[in-house]
Amino acid sequence: MSVLHRNRLLVAVHCMVPLLGCAAFAQSQIYWGDVHMHTTLSDGKGDIDEVLTYARDVARLDFAIVTDHDFGSGAPWRMSKETWDYIQEKVDAYTVPGKFVAIAGYEWTSQAKYWTEVGENVVSERLFPGRPKFYNHKNVYFPSRVDLIFSAKDVAYESPDLLAEAVQKAGGLIQNNHPGVGPEERDQWGYSPSFYPVIANTEMGADTTYYNGKSYESGTEKSVRDFLNTGGRTGFVKGTDTHGGKPAARTAVFAKELTRDAIFEALRNRRNYAVFNARIGVDFRINGHGMGEAIDIEGKPQLTVGVRGTAKLREVAIIRDGAVLRCVEPEETLATFAGADDSFGGSSYYYLRVTQADADEHGNLSQAWTSPIWVKNAASERTR
Ligand SMILES: [Zn+2]
Numbered sequence: 001m002s003v004l005h006r007n008r009l010l011v012a013v014h015c016m017v018p019l020l021g022c023a024a025f026a027q028s029q030i031y032w033g034d035v036h037m038h039t040t041l042s043d044g045k046g047d048i049d050e051v052l053t054y055a056r057d058v059a060r061l062d063f064a065i066v067t068d069h070d071f072g073s074g075a076p077w078r079m080s081k082e083t084w085d086y087i088q089e090k091v092d093a094y095t096v097p098g099k100f101v102a103i104a105g106y107e108w109t110s111q112a113k114y115w116t117e118v119g120e121n122v123v124s125e126r127l128f129p130g131r132p133k134f135y136n137h138k139n140v141y142f143p144s145r146v147d148l149i150f151s152a153k154d155v156a157y158e159s160p161d162l163l164a165e166a167v168q169k170a171g172g173l174i175q176n177n178h179p180g181v182g183p184e185e186r187d188q189w190g191y192s193p194s195f196y197p198v199i200a201n202t203e204m205g206a207d208t209t210y211y212n213g214k215s216y217e218s219g220t221e222k223s224v225r226d227f228l229n230t231g232g233r234t235g236f237v238k239g240t241d242t243h244g245g246k247p248a249a250r251t252a253v254f255a256k257e258l259t260r261d262a263i264f265e266a267l268r269n270r271r272n273y274a275v276f277n278a279r280i281g282v283d284f285r286i287n288g289h290g291m292g293e294a295i296d297i298e299g300k301p302q303l304t305v306g307v308r309g310t311a312k313l314r315e316v317a318i319i320r321d322g323a324v325l326r327c328v329e330p331e332e333t334l335a336t337f338a339g340a341d342d343s344f345g346g347s348s349y350y351y352l353r354v355t356q357a358d359a360d361e362h363g364n365l366s367q368a369w370t371s372p373i374w375v376k377n378a379a380s381e382r383t384r
């Protein structure tokens with residue numbers, strides 16, 4: 001993609017947020033949140049007050065989603081109605097529009113042992129007939145009060161399709177949690193395309209992570225890319241999945257104001273991106289349209305990229321249909337470039353991946369991944 005060139009005239013990064021050009025982003029601001037947090041209501045440390053107070057006052061988040069497991073080991077098999085009501089009361093009490101938004105959710109925690117014996121040393125909790133399903137976990141959250149949660153241990157909601165149908169009716173949203181390439185994620189993506197609008201986002205992350213001197217091949221980005229490559233639609237979020245009471249900024253949303261409805265509107269439209277370890281400022285447009293959009297264009301896609309790092313940028317990569325289309329190594333904190341994708345074939349998705357030179361205490365580099373933009377040229381599709 002040699003025509004994509006660094007364009008020093010595009011210096012909008014210095015006043016990058018909000019970035020303008022299309023109606024959805026006009027007057028939008030970036031708000032930072034954590035979409036995955038546990039408390040003592042399941043297996044986390046820190047009660048819900050401590051975790052929300054930490055999110056608001058220490059992590060300085062704009063929004064936070066409480067997502068305890070829908071059951072607890074040794075606890076009743078399903079989050080009780082009393083607990084769910086308590087969570088909903090708490091998030092309402094903490095929400096002050098314009099200052100901080102707390103959201104009630106839970107983690108739909110599907111496990112293969114609900115179907116049958118799954119191997120040595122695993123105690124079956126057989127609830128459902130058939131072969132074991134490895135659906136992995138999904139966070140479910142709602143903009144307003146809902147009577148009961150839809151539990152992974154309830155036969156009425158044991159599959160992603162059954163869950164999505166119920167959540168859609170209740171006005172909520174779902175995200176795919178910690179995807180990967182292991183057997184535990186085998187059926188993770190097995191849901192109907194008709195539910196792409198409600199299973200709106202997925203937790204994005206690096207393929208390899210480091211912890212206490214060891215490396216782990218989770219294959220997170222690969223798993224997400226494989227889903228996108230088969231026509232799947234998802235935006236990108238990230239959460240800490242904190243079980244230690246320490247939320248942090250992991251998801252950026254472009255919303256018009258800091259209210260629960262506006263945060264949901266952004267997440268529903270995938271106007272969000274995932275970060276790890278740093279609040280990296282990212283703007284990514286195609287023909288003026290922003291992340292999360294599906295657009296029809298004439299001619300070639302015109303891409304514009306603006307990144308404001310919190311440290312030196314090691315790499316800024318445009319991914320098209322699962323492969324790196326263009327990669328720059330700025331070695332400074334700002335990067336802007338623009339140009340056309342001359343090899344565009346008529347239908348592609350694009351996302352931006354940013355990698356900084358700084359790392360957390362385990363050696364994981366700070367990163368950002370924007371939700372994809374899906375681009376189609378109806379004319380070139382017709383002439384194929
Ligand atoms: Zn989980």
Ligand SMILES: [Zn+2]
Nearest residue numbers: 036038107241
């Ligand atoms: Zn979790």
